[in-house]
Amino acid sequence: MQTRLSVNVNAVAMLRNRRDLPWPSVVGMARIALEAGAKGITVHPRPDERHIRRQDSRDLITMIREEFPGKELCLEGYPDEVFLALNEEIKPDQVLFVPDDPMQSTSDHGWDFEANEALLKNVIARVKRAGIRVSLFVDADPAQPAKAARVGADRIEIYTGPYGGCYDDPIKEKVCLDDVVTTAVAAREAGLGVNAGHDLTPDNLPALIERAPFINEVSIGHGFTADALIHGFVGSVKRFQAAMGEIDE
Ligand SMILES: CC(=O)[C@@H](O)[C@H](O)COP(=O)(O)O
């Protein structure tokens, strides 16, 4: 099975929002990534719309449904009423529920399942009624996937921030990678699909995919955008695909 690359375009929206102008175009850059071979687009419409706006999500689903059948849109967010209603309106292929506080600068931890069991069961059942696949953001800890399965998730997304943060310390990096891999194995054993994301790069992806080739999807934004400033969006799709061992079509 080939791990699918979903390009996160939050940073494109952040750049656009510096001006009251429509460029760089979120839909336009997403189209370039999909034409280059990415299998999906991920966006995180945060409550303050500091990068992706809810309207971007609507424009993206229209473009993907019209131009790229079989490719996917993933919406990420905390399951408040506004986010749940947006999901029911546009029906993305996948939703990733994250436990983020609105004031948080980025996603930096997975769910506390004990504290949020009732909430998660309720919101997962709700978006599944709209036909959306549900993934839950979890810490790299092999105890977490079974808890995600119990509340009804289809997949987990392993928070790989600590692994990405060890880029300059090979010993810590190996420990963090072990945590991600054992969590991925536990998810597979629990019957869940496995995604991974946060601070993945062309340097740290090969070791991850080599040890967990059954990962369904990686979503990559910050590292992708940094790479694309040098290599361009098309070039970076190819570079990330190569890092995952994907043969160019
Ligand atoms: C869920 C996750 O891991 C994220 O990386 C998130 O999409 C990043 O959000 P920001 O782009 O707002 O930092």
Ligand SMILES: NCC(=O)COP(=O)(O)O
């Ligand atoms: N789900 C993780 C994601 O979409 C991208 O995270 P990052 O590469 O911007 O850290």
